[in-house]
Amino acid sequence: MADGNSTVQVRVQEGVVWVEGEAYPLRNISHVGQRVLEVNKGAAWKQFIRRALLCLVVGGIATAIFGNVAAIIMVVVLGLLIWQLVQVISRPPVYGLVLNTSGTQRDAVWSLDQSEIQNLVYEITKAIGKPNSAPVTINIKEAVMGDQIKQYGAGAIGVAQHSGSGDIRGGGR
Numbered sequence: 001m002a003d004g005n006s007t008v009q010v011r012v013q014e015g016v017v018w019v020e021g022e023a024y025p026l027r028n029i030s031h032v033g034q035r036v037l038e039v040n041k042g043a044a045w046k047q048f049i050r051r052a053l054l055c056l057v058v059g060g061i062a063t064a065i066f067g068n069v070a071a072i073i074m075v076v077v078l079g080l081l082i083w084q085l086v087q088v089i090s091r092p093p094v095y096g097l098v099l100n101t102s103g104t105q106r107d108a109v110w111s112l113d114q115s116e117i118q119n120l121v122y123e124i125t126k127a128i129g130k131p132n133s134a135p136v137t138i139n140i141k142e143a144v145m146g147d148q149i150k151q152y153g154a155g156a157i158g159v160a161q162h163s164g165s166g167d168i169r170g171g172g173r
Helices: 041-066 068-089 114-129
Strands: 004-013 016-019 022-025 029-037 094-101 104-111 136-150 158-162 169-171
Touching: 004 104, 004 114, 016 104, 022 094, 022 104, 029 114, 041 068, 094 114, 104 114, 114 136
Parallel strands: none
Antiparallel strands: 004 016, 004 136, 016 022, 029 094, 094 104, 104 136, 136 158, 158 169
16 A cells, blocks of 8 residues: 655634545534555465465476476565565555545544654544634654555455545546
């Protein structure tokens, strides 16, 4: 999910929460919370083990038939599988600000820094209690940009673009 990071500005003023160009009237917000997206390390390890075993079986057969060239290719493929595993399990968790408005849940902004999202939850909740309070501007410095994958049903995959603020826009690849 994390293709890149940028700064996203969140403002609370005159009874409205502004996340970049998205507006959320405070009187319409029924719930403020956060979501955490973490890598499923168990699934990553299972996938790695399956692929590594397949590579060893196919590589062993190919080595018996073709010799050293196949063995070198097998070692390179195992190295790539290990590199891919390290890349997946080393991804940091991503934290999202969730706003429920009029029965619709929206992921307003995503960040790599949990304290930024916790601060937003606190400030927005405080503003809901006191809508005429002083304006607050918070810059989310670790805002996450990238694609968000949502799967509905067995084997169905949808790709949606996410700019780091607002909800996702549908699209396909």
